Amino acid sequence: MNKLYKFKLSKSIEVEKREERGEETVIKKENVIRPVSIILKKPSRREREEMETIEAIAFSRAVQQGIMTRAMMQKAYKDTGGLYSKQEEKEIEKLYEDYEDLQKQIIDPDSPTSEEDPDVLDKLMSLYLSIKNIENKELTVFENCAENKARDVKVQWAVINLLYVDESENGEGVPEPYFKEDSYEEKLEKLDELFESEDSFFVEMWNKVSLIFAYWIINNMEASEEEIDNFFNEYKEEQLDEDSQPEEDENSEEDEEAEKASEKKPLARKVAKKKSK
Numbered sequence: 480m481n482k483l484y485k486f487k488l489s490k491s492i493e494v495e496k497r498e499e500r501g502e503e504t505v506i507k508k509e510n511v512i513r514p515v516s517i518i519l520k521k522p523s524r525r526e527r528e529e530m531e532t533i534e535a536i537a538f539s540r541a542v543q544q545g546i547m548t549r550a551m552m553q554k555a556y557k558d559t560g561g562l563y564s565k566q567e568e569k570e571i572e573k574l575y576e577d578y579e580d581l582q583k584q585i586i587d588p589d590s591p592t593s594e595e596d597p598d599v600l601d602k603l604m605s606l607y608l609s610i611k612n613i614e615n616k617e618l619t620v621f622e623n624c625a626e627n628k629a630r631d632v633k634v635q636w637a638v639i640n641l642l643y644v645d646e647s648e649n650g651e652g653v654p655e656p657y658f659k660e661d662s663y664e665e666k667l668e669k670l671d672e673l674f675e676s677e678d679s680f681f682v683e684m685w686n687k688v689s690l691i692f693a694y695w696i697i698n699n700m701e702a703s704e705e706e707i708d709n710f711f712n713e714y715k716e717e718q719l720d721e722d723s724q725p726e727e728d729e730n731s732e733e734d735e736e737a738e739k740a741s742e743k744k745p746l747a748r749k750v751a752k753k754k755s756k
Contacts (some may be wrong), residue, residue: 480643480654481521484691484707487514490680491647516645517684518654521601526640527700533636538629549624554564562620571613580608611717630696637692638685639666 491510498507499730522530542548549554556562563571581603584592592599621627640663643654658666694710695702702710 480518481523482704483519483521483641483695484704485516485518486687487516487650488514488680488684489513490646513646513648514650516591516643516654517688518643519688520641520643522637522641530633530636534629534633536731537632538625541625541628546625546628549621549626552621552624556620562617574606574609578603578610582607582644589669630693631694634689634692635670636663637696638688639663639670641692641720642684642688739745 489512492513492515493508493510496503497507528567581592581599584590585599585603642657645652645659646653658668658669660669673685691707691711694707698706713742
C-alpha cells in the first residue's frame, strides 16, 4: 500500500491480561491508553478516477438542487456592489503590500529589520491576523457554493475509502481499513453510527484526516508528505494563536441575546454527513 501520510493518536483499547494464581489462570480485561497509527493511503489511478466521478456527480446534483456555483455567487455580489467597498479594497490591498514588504525586509541580510525584534514580530502577526480575517470572510461567503459542496463529498469519499489504522502494540502490524463495510452506502451508514456514538477518538481522527485530505485535494492531489507536515504544523500554530486571543466581554449585548435564545430552544449538534440520494 502506497502511503500518503501517517500520524499517531492515543486511544483507549481493551486488552486481556493473564494472571497465574497457582494452577489457575485468570484472564482480566482492562483498558489501556495506546498510540494508534493512522495511515492515509495514496489512491490508485482507479481510485482517483472514482473520486473525480463522485465529485462531478455531487456538483451536478448541487446545481440541480439550486445551489449556486462560485461564479454565480461572484456575479451576484458584483451586481450588488461586491463584497467590499472601494475604500475597503484599497485598505486590503495595502495590508497585503505591507505584509509582503515586511517579510522581504526580514529575509534581506542588508536590512536592519530583524525577526528577533518583538515589535517587528508583533507588527507581522497583526498584519497576518488581519489578512487571515479577510480570507476567512471570503471563505465563509463562498463555503456553500456548489463546488465546495462537491469537494466535501470528495473528501468524505477519501476518508471512508482510504483511511487505515494499525492498533498493534508495537505499531508495526498490518494496517486495516477503518471502514470494513463492502459498499459505499454501508460505509455511510457506519459513518452515521460513529458520529451518533460521539466517540471522542473517532471525532478527533475524522477531523484531522478530513483536514489533511482537503488540503491534499485542494492542491490537485499532489501535495507531498513534507508539504502536508508543514501545513499541519502551520494549522496548529494558527489554532494556538486564535486560542490566545482575548475573549470578548461575557456581558455584551450579543452574548445576552444568544443566552436568551439558547434558553428558548436546544442547540442542534452539527453532524458532517452527506448521503447521496
